[in-house]
Each structure stands twice: as structure tokens, then as C-alpha cells.
Amino acid sequence: MDRREFLKGCAAVAAVGALGGCATAAEVKHDSSSGKSGKIKKHARSVIEIWVWGGPCQLETFDPKPKASRDYNGGFGAIPTNVPGIEISEFWPMMAKLADKYSIIRSMTHPHRGHETATYLMQTGRNPGGGKVYPAIGAVIAMFKRKEYKGDVPPYVILTVPKGRFSEVGFLSEEFSPLVTGGNPNAQRFVVDGIVPPGGLGKEEQTARFGMLEELDTFGKNVPAGLPVMHEFNSVGKDARRVIEGDGAKVFDLSLESAETRDRYGRTTFGQSCLTARRLVESGVPYITINAQGWDTHKRHFETMKTKAAEMDKALSALISDLSEKGLLDSTIVWWTGEFGRTPKVDWEAPWNGGRNHFSRCFTSLVAGGGFAGGKVVGASDETASNVVSRPVTPQDMLGSIYELCGIDPDGPLPNPIGLETTVLPPQSKLGRLREIYKELV
Amino acid sequence: MRGCILSVAISAAIAVTGVCRAAEKLYVKSREVALRSAADRALAAVWQEQKLMPVFEASDNLLVRRLYLDLAGRLPSVAEAKSFVYSPDKDKYEKLVDKLLGSPDFVAVFGMRFGDMLRIKSEFPINLWPNAVYVYQRRVENFIESNEPYHKFVRSLLLAQGSNFRVAEANFYRAHADRSPLGIAKNCALTLCGIRLDKFPEKEQKLWANIFEEIGFKSTREWKEEIVFLKRCPEREIILPDGKVVKVPAGKEARRILADFLTGDPKGKKMLADALVNRTWYWFFGSGIVPAGDDLAGAKAVNPKLLDVLSKEVVSSNFDFRKLCRTIVCSAAYRSASFQGKDTARKATFFAAYPIRRLEAEILDDIITDLSTVPSSYASVIPEPFTFIPGSMRTIQIADGSISSSFLILFGRPSRDAGTLAERNNTINAKQRLFLFNSGALYRRVCRILRRRAYQRLSFAGKVDVLYWMFYSRSPNAAERAVIEKRYNALPSKQRWAMQNDVAWILVNSAEFLHRH
Numbered sequence: 004m005d006r007r008e009f010l011k012g013c014a015a016v017a018a019v020g021a022l023g024g025c026a027t028a029a030e031v032k033h034d035s036s037s038g039k040s041g042k043i044k045k046h047a048r049s050v051i052e053i054w055v056w057g058g059p060c061q062l063e064t065f066d067p068k069p070k071a072s073r074d075y076n077g078g079f080g081a082i083p084t085n086v087p088g089i090e091i092s093e094f095w096p097m098m099a100k101l102a103d104k105y106s107i108i109r110s111m112t113h114p115h116r117g118h119e120t121a122t123y124l125m126q127t128g129r130n131p132g133g134g135k136v137y138p139a140i141g142a143v144i145a146m147f148k149r150k151e152y153k154g155d156v157p158p159y160v161i162l163t164v165p166k167g168r169f170s171e172v173g174f175l176s177e178e179f180s181p182l183v184t185g186g187n188p189n190a191q192r193f194v195v196d197g198i199v200p201p202g203g204l205g206k207e208e209q210t211a212r213f214g215m216l217e218e219l220d221t222f223g224k225n226v227p228a229g230l231p232v233m234h235e236f237n238s239v240g241k242d243a244r245r246v247i248e249g250d251g252a253k254v255f256d257l258s259l260e261s262a263e264t265r266d267r268y269g270r271t272t273f274g275q276s277c278l279t280a281r282r283l284v285e286s287g288v289p290y291i292t293i294n295a296q297g298w299d300t301h302k303r304h305f306e307t308m309k310t311k312a313a314e315m316d317k318a319l320s321a322l323i324s325d326l327s328e329k330g331l332l333d334s335t336i337v338w339w340t341g342e343f344g345r346t347p348k349v350d351w352e353a354p355w356n357g358g359r360n361h362f363s364r365c366f367t368s369l370v371a372g373g374g375f376a377g378g379k380v381v382g383a384s385d386e387t388a389s390n391v392v393s394r395p396v397t398p399q400d401m402l403g404s405i406y407e408l409c410g411i412d413p414d415g416p417l418p419n420p421i422g423l424e425t426t427v428l429p430p431q432s433k434l435g436r437l438r439e440i441y442k443e444l445v
Numbered sequence: 446m447r448g449c450i451l452s453v454a455i456s457a458a459i460a461v462t463g464v465c466r467a468a469e470k471l472y473v474k475s476r477e478v479a480l481r482s483a484a485d486r487a488l489a490a491v492w493q494e495q496k497l498m499p500v501f502e503a504s505d506n507l508l509v510r511r512l513y514l515d516l517a518g519r520l521p522s523v524a525e526a527k528s529f530v531y532s533p534d535k536d537k538y539e540k541l542v543d544k545l546l547g548s549p550d551f552v553a554v555f556g557m558r559f560g561d562m563l564r565i566k567s568e569f570p571i572n573l574w575p576n577a578v579y580v581y582q583r584r585v586e587n588f589i590e591s592n593e594p595y596h597k598f599v600r601s602l603l604l605a606q607g608s609n610f611r612v613a614e615a616n617f618y619r620a621h622a623d624r625s626p627l628g629i630a631k632n633c634a635l636t637l638c639g640i641r642l643d644k645f646p647e648k649e650q651k652l653w654a655n656i657f658e659e660i661g662f663k664s665t666r667e668w669k670e671e672i673v674f675l676k677r678c679p680e681r682e683i684i685l686p687d688g689k690v691v692k693v694p695a696g697k698e699a700r701r702i703l704a705d706f707l708t709g710d711p712k713g714k715k716m717l718a719d720a721l722v723n724r725t726w727y728w729f730f731g732s733g734i735v736p737a738g739d740d741l742a743g744a745k746a747v748n749p750k751l752l753d754v755l756s757k758e759v760v761s762s763n764f765d766f767r768k769l770c771r772t773i774v775c776s777a778a779y780r781s782a783s784f785q786g787k788d789t790a791r792k793a794t795f796f797a798a799y800p801i802r803r804l805e806a807e808i809l810d811d812i813i814t815d816l817s818t819v820p821s822s823y824a825s826v827i828p829e830p831f832t833f834i835p836g837s838m839r840t841i842q843i844a845d846g847s848i849s850s851s852f853l854i855l856f857g858r859p860s861r862d863a864g865t866l867a868e869r870n871n872t873i874n875a876k877q878r879l880f881l882f883n884s885g886a887l888y889r890r891v892c893r894i895l896r897r898r899a900y901q902r903l904s905f906a907g908k909v910d911v912l913y914w915m916f917y918s919r920s921p922n923a924a925e926r927a928v929i930e931k932r933y934n935a936l937p938s939k940q941r942w943a944m945q946n947d948v949a950w951i952l953v954n955s956a957e958f959l960h961r962h
Binding site: 120123131137171178180185194197200212218222224226230232235237240424 | 623677784789854855857860863870872873876877878879880883884885886889892909925929932947950955960
């Protein structure tokens with residue numbers, strides 16, 4: 004990004020901040036008049052983040068523009084949902100039956116058009132730069148929930164491939180970094196890296212091998228008075244063994260689910276990842292990210308959408324309805340988002356052949372459960388989904404809302420081992436939070 | 446007098462090792478470390494004062510392992526370790542040091558360390574871009590390979606201008622998450638002087654920033670090429686690292702005044718040398734003489750005399766980096782044993798006991814590659830442009846901090862965002878141990894360790910011996926042999942072939958392998 008672009012970006016943020024302030028001023032007032040000023044009830048025990056890595060297009064997901072020309076909608080239209088007045092893209096027939104369970108935010112906006120900078124902003128609520136790397140929301144929530152969550156599986160899990168730097172703990176303690184499962188939940192056996200022993204090793208053999216390790220690994224154990232570094236090594240080793248040998252590993256054993264349930268989510272890596280996420284929620288894991296890949300559709304966008312969206316439609320709708328049937332939706336936030344959207348105008352020329360590029364000025368996210376009301380639409384875009392026309396929502400607003408519903412004060416201090424005085428989110432995010440779709444305020 | 450101290454030392458050694466298990470005898474010599482240099486005398490003065498004497502020397506098996514890890518970034522091969530341990534040569538230690546200092550491995554290790562310091566990476570938030578990363582890294586490697594005086598290298602960085610593709614040193618001004626004059630000033634102060642500008646009053650920060658007011662950037666038509674150029678600035682005041690305020694006339698280069706100070710003025714040279722010594726000491730011991738390693742005002746020096754001696758040696762040797770490394774690895778501190786009875790933890794603080802630390806991510810990755818002969822794979826979040834990394838390239842040689850792997854992230858490789866030493870995270874955590882216990886990819890590599898034909902012909906006991914030398918640079922002792930053989934004999938004969946993999950798995954997961962000691 005060059006300097007000019009950066010300045011433009013700053014201006015956009017400032018403008019958005021101001022607009023956000025206007026749009027929500029009424030809301031805040033409403034709060035205080037109903038005696039709920041600032042005090043938001045804690046709803047969410049867990050968050051499932053469906054990270055659509057690459058940037059899903061707003062038009063082919065939840066902000067369709069059937070009246071626009073083919074140069075914008077590619078000739079694809081919209082379908083009605085079970086909530087009168089809400090239409091979504093025709094690629095999502097199963098999600099269309101559940102619109103009462105989720106809310107759509109059609110006015111997401113931020114200034115970063117590069118994957119890395121956009122992801123950083125979406126994950127941390129901070130603009131990149133300044134020499135400090137802030138922790139991603141998953142690590143922050145893992146930290147704040149460390150007292151209430153007692154399970155063996157680490158508090159922040161990513162299915163199945165790492166987001167690399169963008170799921171990092173930043174300056175927080177390493178214990179809140181994510182467990183990245185690896186493996187494939189759609190395979191015969193979901194070999195979670197580190198938890199399920201490779202090579203088909205049985206329980207007895209595993210115990211024998213650990214026994215021998217215990218006998219041979221004597222280094223540093225016999226120092227009088229002990230050494231802190233060796234003590235730490237042995238203590239984290241015990242923690243790790245508890246995960247492997249305790250019930251922790253069972254969470255990932257999808258053979259404990261009925262074939263019917265597994266089919267319902269779709270026999271795809273993404274589908275079975277959603278099912279695993281539900282199982283992790285049942286065992287109380289506070290933050291789960293599903294890293295869905297393949298959405299960076301610069302080329303042949305519509306062909307890709309046909310398969311990608313169908314797969315995701317099935318899995319996402321199964322996840323939301325399954326959580327709801329099991330009574331877990333009220334305590335679980337499902338957050339579907341990419342780092343940005345895609346350019347509304349289709350590039351039909353070779354080599355793109357109907358492709359869409361990065362676009363962050365106006366894009367769409369979706370939230371369900373955990374204190375978010377369903378059946379609502381926040382904000383609106385113009386006739387081609389190119390500009391936000393009402394109620395802009397910044398990444399900070401989005402993250403702030405999730406924190407609030409998790410019982411974490413986004414304006415409160417963020418404790419950290421480097422002694423940096425900072426708050427969970429930067430202060431300017433206060434006004435734009437999505438209170439109009441908080442269940443208790445609706 | 447000397448004989449008297451020695452006899453006390455020996456009786457103390459017996460007392461110490463008496464309480465330890467047999468295995469600990471493998472790690473400590475029953476003799477004190479010798480004091481050979483001015484640095485050693487500075488160390489010993491503090492040891493005496495703190496009542497830490499006697500200080501015992503580590504066994505040859507450990508010394509050879511240390512030298513290879515630090516100077517070559519890898520473990521010694523079985524042959525290399527044995528030839529050192531069994532050599533009767535009195536000067537074998539110094540000879541090995543000199544051999545390693547002259548090897549390409551040395552360039553690779555310190556290429557990585559200086560790469561961390563200078564924040565060499567192509568993407569967010571540094572954004573040097575791939576081409577620039579490679580020319581810059583190559584320049585750093587040249588500095589190490591040719592043993593160019595460090596102050597000359599620094600001068601070439603400070604005075605650079607031109608294209609990021611053509612003038613490698615110009616990237617010194619580009620490798621900042623924040624490229625404002627203040628951002629550049631903060632990183633310069635950190636990198637070259639071990640100064641944290643953040644802690645300074647705003648007024649002084651401004652004067653520091655004024656030095657770099659003249660640095661401009663402009664792009665060209667070439668994709669991702671960028672020119673670092675000098676802007677004409679009006680008269681301004683700047684501050685030098687020693688606190689002196691200097692007036693710079695309009696149109697004159699301020700950065701040249703800084704460069705002249707750091708590389709020509711005796712006071713400035715001392716500051717530059719102090720920072721280099723403390724950082725290098727940190728690289729060898731996991732903590733600096735001033736503990737933070739790159740924050741000289743952050744805490745009191747553990748041994749101020751030692752810092753002074755080494756720093757003066759650096760200046761008088763015309764900033765000979767290789768010589769500094771040699772002095773450090775030949776010092777009594779570096780040769781001391783990690784286990785020295787109940788005082789061990791306190792001794793480690795004063796460098797009287799070699800501190801135990803987990804192996805670094807890149808080095809651990811390389812060791813597993815060397816042993817298994819299966820190369821690692823890497824990824825970059827941004828796949829453009831396509832970068833080919835040959836299988837023979839080691840992880841420590843990867844120039845670009847943006848090219849990484851989940852293994853490297855898990856084991857705390859530095860992100861190269863801020864360029865601080867603290868960015869590297871060498872603490873152990875449960876997720877790392879889970880990975881080492883049960884990662885499929887790792888286990889497949891571990892199972893390949895003894896696949897080579899030469900090993901296939903060995904007896905089981907012979908294989909165990911080779912494995913111990915591979916991982917620990919020593920033979921298994923009687924107790925260890927007994928545990929392994931008992932298990933081997935208890936297995937049905939059809940399952941015995943797989944036992945070598947279990948032994949390799951145990952060694953990979955053991956504290957003795959995973960730490961420098």
C-alpha cells in the first residue's frame with residue numbers, strides 16, 4: 004500500500020467513525036432510557052468463527068442485487084427467505100429456510116484491500132503498524148474465559164489449517180495460541196495432530212511408550228532444588244498427556260456421531276469441520292475457528308461459487324439448526340465473515356473470465372445466536388453493493404459486539420505480560436456496536 | 446595456592462555428583478573451568494564475590510554439542526561428535542571453534558540472527574517485498590562471510606540510498622512497520638545502540654526523529670521497486686545517542702553525522718560495541734550481560750566489567766565479529782556445566798552455569814530434517830511470486846521471515862515485526878509437546894531416521910548406540926541400556942523391529958534433546 008492509499012484509508016475510517024456515531028446515537032439513548040445503559044447481559048459461552056478466507060462476494064451470499072445488470076450480478080438472482088422482506092442469493096437455498104435464526108450485516112466496511120492487512124484488522128480491531136502485534140479475538144476470548152472453561156482441549160481451536168500469523172496471540176501469553184487440528188475430519192479417522200497418535204497406535208502401546216519415556220527422560224529431574232525451565236517442561240508435558248489420554252481426544256472422534264448427523268452436515272471437509280465445531284461447543288471450548296479456504300475468486304468466480312456455496316450452504320444451515328435443536332444456539336455465537344468482499348463489477352475479460360477482485364468498501368457478514376437476534380438486516384448497500392448507504396459497521400463494531408455478548412468489556416483493560424497499557428479494542432469503537440440486534444434490546 | 450583450590454574443587458565435585466543420579470555424571474567434568482582471558486577474569490571476579498566458586502566444566506560430549514548448535518546451527522554428526530570426544534589433542538576445543546567459525550554453517554546461523562535483528566521479511570507489516578529481501582539477506586551474509594568490520598557494515602546501512610532491488614543497504618530504511626521519521630529512529634536506536642526511544646521524553650524523541658526527516662521513498666514503474674532518496678531539509682536540531690544536541694544546516698545530511706559518531710567517534714564506537722557485545726552474548730546464552738539483550742538501560746548489567754572488557758576488545762579489534770564470537774565461546778562461562786548442584790539456578794544468573802534453553806524453532810526443524818533426511822515444507826500466506834526453495838536449503842537459511850510453516854509458528858520463530866530479541870519465543874508449552882508426542886508428519890520423519898542401509902546391518906544395541914550419539918552426542922549409560930533392553934526382550938520377536946522407532950520417538954521427546962545445555 005502506498006502512502007496516498009493509506010491516507011485515503013484513514014479518511015474513510017474517520018468518515019465511517021463519524022457516520023457510525025450518528026447512526027447509533029439513538030440506540031445509546033434508548034439504552035439509557037430503558038435502564039440498561041452499558042450493562043449488556045452475557046449470553047455467549049462459545050464462539051464459532053467461520054472464516055471465509057479470501058473474501059466471499061457480498062452479491063453471491065447475503066446481499067444479492069437481482070435488479071442490477073449482468074455486469075454486476077453475473078445473471079444470478081435472489082430467493083425469498085422464511086422472513087418476509089429478506090432475500091438472499093439463490094446459491095443458498097437451505098440457509099433461506101433459516102433466516103429467522105440469523106442476522107445479516109450488509110454494511111461492513113474498512114479501508115484495507117490486501118488480505119494480510121484486512122485480516123489483521125478483522126481479527127484484532129487494530130490498524131497494522133506501530134511495531135506491536137495485537138492478539139486475535141480468539142486468543143483474547145480464550146484468555147478472558149480461562150477461569151470458567153476447565154476442559155482439557157485448549158481454549159482456542161482452529162479447524163483444520165492454520166491462519167498463520169493472523170490467528171496469533173500477539174503479545175499475550177503463548178498458552179492462548181490456537182490448537183490447529185490438521186488432519187481431515189472427513190477422512191475415515193480424523194487424525195488431530197498431537198492428540199490422536201499416528202500409525203494406528205493402540206491405547207496400551209501408547210501407555211507403554213509413555214512409561215518408557217518417563218523412565219529414560221531423566222535429564223534435569225534430579226537437580227537439587229530444581230530448575231524452573233525443567234519444571235516447566237515437565238509440567239506442560241503432563242498437561243499434554245492429559246489431553247491425549249483423557250476424554251479430550253473423544254471430542255474429535257466423529258464416529259460417535261450417527262451417520263445421519265454426519266450426512267446432514269455434508270461429507271466434506273468443511274461440513275465435518277462444522278460438526279466437529281458443534282462437538283467442541285458441547286464440551287465448552289470458548290473459541291473455534293473454521294478456516295474455510297478457496298474463496299479468493301479472482302478467476303471464474305461463478306463456477307467456483309456453484310460448488311463452494313452449495314457445500315457451505317448445507318454445512319452452515321446444518322450447524323445453525325443443529326445448535327438450535329440442541330438448545331445451544333442461545334449460548335453460541337456463529338460468526339460468518341471474510342476479511343473483505345469482492346468487487347461488484349465482474350471482470351469478464353481473459354484471464355479473469357468472470358472474476359472478482361478484493362473489495363473492502365462494502366461487504367457482508369452474518370451472525371447468529373449467543374445473544375444476537377435472528378431475522379434482522381443491519382445496514383444497506385447501494386443498487387450494486389458498491390457502497391454502504393446506511394449504518395456502516397466497522398470491524399471494531401463487529402468485534403466489540405461479540406466481546407460484549409461474551410461478557411467481555413471491549414473498553415476495559417487488556418491484561419498482558421509485556422505491561423502495555425491498552426484496552427481490548429481501541430476507544431473509537433464505542434458507538435457503532437450492533438445493539439439493534441442484541442436480543443435483550445430488541 | 447592453586448593446588449589447594451583444585452583439591453577443594455574435587456571434593457566438592459564428589460559431593461555434588463554424589464547426590465545426582467549416575468546420568469548426571471555424563472554432563473560434568475570433575476574439574477574447574479580454566480580462566481584464560483581478560484573476560485574470564487572479569488567473570489571470575491563476580492563469581493568470587495557471589496561465592497559461586499568452584500565452577501565446573503561441562504563434559505566434552507556437551508561441549509561439542511554446544512559448539513555445533515551455536516556456530517553451525519545443527520547437531521554434530523555421529524562421526525563429528527566422536528572425533529572430538531575421543532581426540533587426545535589438548536587444543537581440540539580451539540581448533541574446532543576455528544573450523545566452525547570458518548564454515549558456511551556459521552554464515553547461515555548468523556545470517557538468520559542478523560536477519561531477525563534487521564527485520565528481513567517481504568510482507569506485512571514490514572513489506573520489503575521478495576526481490577529486496579533476497580538482495581538484503583545476501584548483503585548480510587556477505588558481511589558475515591567476509592568478516593567485514595561491523596562498524597563499516599553499519600555505516601554502509603546508515604548512508605545507503607537508491608533502489609531496493611539494486612542497493613541492498615537501502616532496505617535498512619525500508620524495513621520498518623512504521624516508516625515515519627520517528628518510526629525509523631526508534632528502530633535505529635534499538636538495532637544499533639540497544640536504546641528504547643519509547644522510554645525517552647517526547648522532546649528527545651522528536652530530536653531523534655529529526656535525523657531521519659530527510660529519508661524519502663518513491664516508487665518506480667518496476668513492480669514493487671522503491672527508491673530511498675534524500676530530501677532537502679531546512680536547518681534542524683538533532684540528538685546523538687550520547688545526548689549531545691547538534692545543529693544541522695539546511696541541505697546537510699543529518700544521518701551522516703550519526704554515522705560519523707557511531708563509527709568514528711570513540712564514544713560512539715563504544716556505544717555501538719556495547720550493543721553488539723550484549724546482543725551477541727544474548728545469542729550465545731539466552732540472556733545478555735544486561736539481561737534484555739537489546740535494552741542497555743533496561744536493567745543493571747550482571748557483570749559490568751565483563752561488558753566493558755568485551756566491548757573494548759571489539760573496538761580495538763576493529764569490530765571483528767568473528768573474533769568476538771571466538772572470545773565468547775572460548776570463555777569460562779560458555780564452557781561451564783549446566784548442572785552444578787543446588788546453586789545451579791543462581792550460578793546461571795551470573796554465567797557460572799551454562800543456562801538451559803529450549804532449541805530454537807528453525808534449528809529444531811533443521812535437526813529433524815538432517816536426522817530423517819526428509820526436507821521440511823513451508824508456506825507463505827501470500828503466494829505471489831512463486832518462490833522455489835530447494836530441498837537442500839536449510840530452514841535457518843530462509844531469507845524471508847514471511848515464509849513459514851505451522852511448525853515454525855508453533856515453536857516461536859520470531860515474526861520479525863519489531864526486531865527485538867524478545868520476539869523469539871523459546872518457552873515450551875503443552876501444544877508443542879502434543880505435537881512432538883503425536884504429530885503424524887513428525888512421526889513419519891522419525892521412523893526414517895535409521896532407514897539408511899549402513900544402520901540396517903547393526904544389532905539392536907548398536908542401533909540404540911547410534912541413536913544416542915545422533916541425539917545426545919554420547920553413548921547410553923548402563924541404566925539407560927537396561928531400560929531399553931528390558932522392554933525389547935519383553936516384546937514378541939515379531940514386534941521387535943519397530944522398537945528402534947520407539948527409541949527414536951523417546952529421544953525426540955526428551956528434555957536432553959530439546960534443550961541446549
